[in-house]
Amino acid sequence: MSLAVILSRQTTRLGLSFAGVAVTDGNSLHTQVLVRAGADSDSRQAVVLDAFETVYRQAMTASEPVTLHVNDAEVRARLRVAGDSFPAVHIVDTARGRVPALLQVAGTAISTHLAELTPRRGRAATPQTEATVATDASKCTGRPGVGVACVRSDGAHRQKVLPDVRSVLHGELLAIELAVASFANRPLHVLSDSKGALACLGGDHPNLGDVATTVERIRQLARGRAVRYSWVRGHDGHPLNETAHRLAVAARRGHEADIPSETRNALADNIVANLVAASPGTRSASNATAETGGRLIGRAA
Structure with a gap:
């Protein structure tokens, strides 16, 4: 059974909202990070919905529904209300079983991305090719x-x-x-x-x-x-x-x-x-x- 999570995070200093995605079928693990400008509620919800769109398109190609946990309770509630429109995913409220570990993976993916955006003080950033x-x-x-x-x-x-x-x-x-x-x-x-x-x-x-x-x-x-x-x-x-x-x-x-x-x-x-x-x-x-x-x-x- 495939399992996916979406974790949201914001940084007011950079004015950005992030959604980290982690998906596993028990054999392989896939992570993604999506970004939206703004650190307000609307930006947070928008990037989580972007992530849901990505997960759902992958789920449509799967042989059975993908179990999905969204840590943002507000967006999760909205998706559950419209659940009949998204038969390729099964949304769960409680973070049980493998879900906490996947949430940690999604969080690490966001942290890695943030590290790329914000080099440590006192250390020169490595020049990157344009x-x-x-x-x-x-x-x-x-x-x-x-x-x-x-x-x-x-x-x-x-x-x-x-x-x-x-x-x-x-x-x-x-x-x-x-x-x-x-x-x-x-x-x-x-x-x-x-x-x-x-x-x-x-x-x-x-x-x-x-x-x-x-x-x-x-x-x-x-x-x-x-x-x-x-x-x-x-x-x-x-x-x-x-x-x-x-x-x-x-x-x-x-x-x-x-x-x-x-x-x-x-x-x-x-x-x-x-x-x-x-x-x-x-x-x-x-x-x-x-x-x-x-x-x-x-x-x-």
């Missing part, structure tokens, strides 16, 4: 909804569909936010083909409503980190930009056509395969998305 990540958004035609994606030069990637987004500009900023949140353990060079989104981040554009809120979240996520942004011409043969574009389009179309998640994940892996093949020495991108503290964060679509 990671280059491209982002893009694909807007639904004639109605709200956008697919967003980010992809690193080694093929690590994330995708999301945000059904309520109404503008391409907002979608491009959300794709940048996805990249900054997902690739949190190294200096980051973000490539975007949206001059408007970069102008918003640079203060050269009037930011209002959802755009202003998203810009502020990105700035919080980037605070204290080495993050820089560059414009790249879209649809001009740039390998990373083209891959990000195809991933964003695939996420949107997969959502519109209600394509099963397994098929969408396979399609995404095929999209990044050419990128990885063209980069000798990089690791396989199969089932990979973003790395945090040396561990893989699950795909979000």
Whole structure:
């Protein structure tokens, strides 16, 4: 029987909320860390729900329901109320059996990630190679909804569909936010083909409503980190930009056509395969998305 836990933690000093995930089938152990800007209640609940989405997508491919314990009582109660909508998981309230040990594993994963973000005082931080990540958004035609994606030069990637987004500009900023949140353990060079989104981040554009809120979240996520942004011409043969574009389009179309998640994940892996093949020495991108503290964060679509 597969067992999973989700542990939440916040740091007001960094203004971040974390969700640590640990999953075991009795033979193997998988850990993940997800991050959200903000250290308030809404941010905590949001990152726990992000983690639940990741666990549920894995559970949908399992032969039997996954037993899940969420340490956040408020979110756990909400999920139990909607339990009929999530038949692939069985949510338990009490931390019994192997659950406490798994919670400790999830906590260690978060601590490892935090150590990457906050080097010890009095010790020079080891220089880290800058990671280059491209982002893009694909807007639904004639109605709200956008697919967003980010992809690193080694093929690590994330995708999301945000059904309520109404503008391409907002979608491009959300794709940048996805990249900054997902690739949190190294200096980051973000490539975007949206001059408007970069102008918003640079203060050269009037930011209002959802755009202003998203810009502020990105700035919080980037605070204290080495993050820089560059414009790249879209649809001009740039390998990373083209891959990000195809991933964003695939996420949107997969959502519109209600394509099963397994098929969408396979399609995404095929999209990044050419990128990885063209980069000798990089690791396989199969089932990979973003790395945090040396561990893989699950795909979000």
